[in-house]
Amino acid sequence: MSAARPTTRTGKDSAPPKPGRKTATAERKADTGPPPVGRPDVRRRTDLLTAMLRIRRFEERCVELYSAAKIRGFVHLYIGEEAVAVGVNEALTPEDAVVSTYREHGHALARGLTAEAVMAEMYGKATGCSGGRGGSMHLFDASRRFYGGSAIVAGGLPLAAGLALADRMRGMPRVTCCFFGDGAFAEGEFHETANLAALWNLPLLLVCENNLYAMGTALTREHAQTDLAMRAASYGMPAWAVDGMDVDAVEQSARRAVEGIRAGTGPHFLELRTYRFRAHSMYDPDRYRKKAEIEEWKSRDPIDRLTHLMRDNGELDDSELTRIEQRITDEIDRAVDAAEQAPEEPVEDLLRHVTSTSAEEVSRP
């Protein structure tokens, strides 16, 4: 699913105005030409659609399994926001790192974690991507540099800055991408990290998934100034807002930001305007938003949007769509079967992974 490392930079769109002290020289020397992708457009769009559908169907199955009490705890669904994870991931290479939030099934699957590993984790099984120790909110995969879900709002931001700092100190041309929400933007940790990253010119991509609600609190009830991109720009980093329901727009803007970062112009900030179709967590009292608003956003469903576009272009027909759906269904069925069959970690292993030596600190006679 990952694109080849871009070798040329895009300058197709005029870069948005970048306030602050930095001039993005790298983006001025723009050459013309299509975005650097290693595949024909049809194939690329089919891959994007498949990736988004895979996340959607996986989570729909999670709803069902949660209702049947197979999955427990808090489960935060990404349904409606799939274009963000899939689009941003297109701009990243396997060497790059991703730090995520507790609404991270989409990020994990887009990053290449298998449905099987994620589903087993939801079941709390030993074969899960975190060995059953994390659950829905704490998916990790060190081999894919997926530094997982943090259940503390904004808690992943300083950590992402540190990953970027290590790369910067060692001169490694890698990018660390940190996802967070509009709620995290109100936390001190965001502002501390934004300042630190800009001050030290860290290779950090800050991706704010603005879905308009911090749990049940609307953006306008939480932020005195709701233009988040503008506020981020005040830290002296390029920042702009993007339609997060358009996977193509997400991908283009992420590529532009990542190229700027790789060119050494420091952290970039993207505000992706998106919407979650379901509640904050599994089932919440949906008292805080109107059904009409949800329906309006559903009409901008990123999956429907791409499907229509491809149908109109003659790039997709029913049989192809059915094949895609069937492949995804089979993968998820297999994942559920495997999770059902998977072993549970024995209780005797309780104290593993507390420290690297897992020295048992408390010796009970």
Place this chain on the structure above:
Amino acid sequence: MNAVATEGTKTTYREAMREALREALRSDDRVFLMGEDVGRYGGCFGVSLGLLEEFGPDRVRDTPLSESAFVGAGIGAALAGMRPVVEIMTVNFSLLALDQLLNNAATLLHMSGGQLPVPLVIRMTTGAGRQLAAQHSHSLEGFYAHIPGIRVLAPATLEDARHMLAPALADPDPVVVFEHGSLYNASGELLPPTAPVDLDHAAIRRPGTDISLITYGGSLPKARAAADELAAEGIDAEVIDLRTLRPLDGATVTASVARTHRAVIVDEAWRTGSLAAEVSARIAEESFYDLDAPVERVCSAEVPIPYARQLEEAALPQTADIVAAAHRAVD
């Protein structure tokens, strides 16, 4: 100020700590020091004086006043394979980074099913006794020792100040080091190390047969002074320096109480819910049938530490309090 502390010479705790940092920066290019005023200023307490000049601003990094961001950045850099030493100016400011420490550093290895160790060292100054009033006189070591997944150290001697950092940096997990502010000026002969510092065991600083005085950090000198006073009265006190507060070395304590049958625990933290309470509970669990007197605790009064000198002195454990507690147990 820039005297290089070498073995067998007269040195201070501060210089010993600086020499440990210098050695770490020299011997491993993954190591870097980061914190507020560690560079140009030379460290709030002068520990890192001269290191910026020697190692440059990339490896001796002054940070903005944003504990959460730079402690979190230390965690991230450790995840990426660096060996950061993060200095938090004082323990009271560490509360601003408690989220990163507790919710990231201490949990990532476990939440990821063993995939993500965090080899990070965090240093901070702790303790009272310098009339710094209520917000700059905390002893919160017990807070941190409560957390599974981190190691907590309290170097109280010149030797530990000089030689604890290397094994702390070699530890694959987060290590939090508490340096008691009253110790920086402590001076003496730095003895050559007989063996690498063992971070898993408490140290018996003075062997004795009549009573065990169990302490750590800034209270060690007071406990030693108390032992000297008791010796003059014919009471032979053993002084135990816990030095590693997590994982706590219960075995050394148990073995000592098995010999002396009496224990006084000295802890500058507030008594309720203190580390002293934990040690006391362990003695009750492990050494019950060895006890010939109730366990005594000498802790700080349950009051925000006052500024006025006489009140501060009254609030903190003093040598006389330790002697009195020992008498209660022995007489």
Place this chain on the structure above:
Amino acid sequence: MGEFTMPSLGADMDEGTLVEWLVGPGDLIRRGDPVAVIETAKSTIEVECFESGAMGRLLVEPGTTVPVGTPLALIEPAAEGRGEPERARKAQGKPQAPPAPEHARPARTSKPSPARTPVPSGGRDRGHVGAGPLIRRLAEQSGVDLTALDGSGPAGRVTRADIERAAAATTAARPSRIRATPLARRRAAELGVDLSAVTGTGKDSAIRAEDVSKAASGHAAAPPPPRRTTAAVRASHPPEDQASGMRQVIARLMTRANRDIPHYYLSTTVDMATAMDWLHDHNRRSPMSERLLPAALLLKAAALAAHEVPELNGFWTDDRFAAAQDIHLGVAVSLRGGGLVAPALHRADTLGLPELMTALKDLVSRARTGRLRGSEVSDATITVTHLGDQGVETVFGVIHPPQVALVGFGRVVDRPCAVDGLLGVRPVVTATLSADHRATDGAVGARYLTTLDRLLQNPEKL
């Protein structure tokens, strides 16, 4: 044929209430359609089904609260095909619990914590006692182990009466406890030293390891070294091991009493107004050394009444009653550390009140320091237990074999009562008699209590 079950809608949800059905039997439904409104502790939520088909029978009425996993309705296959790919549904987790019983829970991977599990009313699982907070508090106050009780209430619930019965059965005091450090106890066990024979030199005379070592090596406890500032108090100890020996003795005696003696119990309330007035008057006029306690009056009266009703003063031996020559009044003395002795006040009926008072004080103090004479321990012909100073109003005691009666006095308390047709507040005491039905019948016992009452109305003659 599928089931639509009560879904789990949140991490803290164990059960939900069906508010309304959004569909009826026979309605066609598609996967994802909302079919019912469920109310949880947090909110009211429209819930979807995960199967397409036709709604079958509705199993649960609106307004019903059921555990997660309970089937709410059946879903039948619809005649028309679905608009989605067929899926293998092998892994569909079906809750295994039938809906019927009230407490059945669906099988689940993590059990809800007990704190959130509603306690079924009635019935006792292992480890759970059917008893409310009041009963628990009463049990605690009276030192009754609830888990050892079989409740007589509905569904085995423990009632107040159960507690009272159990408490009455455990009125005997607890075993005495010697103050010794853990190390001292360990060392005593290792050296075979009887702790009750060791003098403690620690705080509050606690026995320390050193004291045990000295006792073991045959030395008397030496004075502590000069640097120690202990005032070593030499306490005498009863000859038997209080901690366990005495308990064993009491246990055997009382078991025998309860097993062999068919007790009958009588009770009467004695008006103490005259007696108390006389006592106050007497005490006002007497020097400190000659002042009396109400107990002196009660004991003297009990002894005189035994003189008038001799059928209760003596022993049941060899299947017959043997009357005693003299009245040696056993006085139940609870020991400070626990345990009980009932030494005799010899010829109590012949003692004047001040003499009786002196003898009583002497007897109690010697009982408590373990210096009773053999005759005092074994001579009692009838026993009195006076638990007034413990705050109780009534005591039905157990007879000390081979005696045939035990008199009980409670506290002297002020009570409203009718006197000469008027309501007044009077000090009263409840006097009880436990008597051996082999030796006497209720009429004899009644005569004893009325005699006692009469005697107490004339305190100057006691």
